[in-house]
Amino acid sequence: MNKPEITFDDFNKVDIRIGTIIAVNDFPKAKKPAYQLTIDFGDLGIKKSSAQITQLYAKEDLIHKQILAIVNFKDKQIANFISECLVLGAENENKEIVLLQASSAAAKNGEQVS
Numbered sequence: 528m529n530k531p532e533i534t535f536d537d538f539n540k541v542d543i544r545i546g547t548i549i550a551v552n553d554f555p556k557a558k559k560p561a562y563q564l565t566i567d568f569g570d571l572g573i574k575k576s577s578a579q580i581t582q583l584y585a586k587e588d589l590i591h592k593q594i595l596a597i598v599n600f601k602d603k604q605i606a607n608f609i610s611e612c613l614v615l616g617a618e619n620e621n622k623e624i625v626l627l628q629a630s631s632a633a634a635k636n637g638e639q640v641s
Contacts, residue, residue, distance in 0.1 A: 542599035543615070543640035544568050545629050551586040556606035562586065563608055569637030571598060574611040582623040593629040595640060 550565035
């Protein structure tokens with residue numbers, strides 16, 4: 528399903544940054560299986576997010592993984608947790624979420640994706 532067309536100005540409003548996952552916790556109160564992530568965005572600071580990525584990723588495999596996230600969404604309460612950013616992923620053919628990541632060359636935390 529295609530979403531409505533947007534302008535380049537609309538896209539420029541989205542602030543996508545590189546961050547490194549520094550902590551992962553189970554999130555038993557989430558409606559769908561999810562983790563609570565703590566992500567280091569360098570000069571932007573530490574942000575938390577909820578991510579439904581439990582099918583493909585073990586908690587220990589996520590530590591130190593660099594990911595892409597939208598950092599300028601308004602905070603969102605999910606159960607008893609405040610999500611401060613949106614980790615980006617794509618749904619595969621099995622309806623599992625695959626994280627979007629920086630390339631194998633490490634990028635600086637907080638770098639903007641453009």
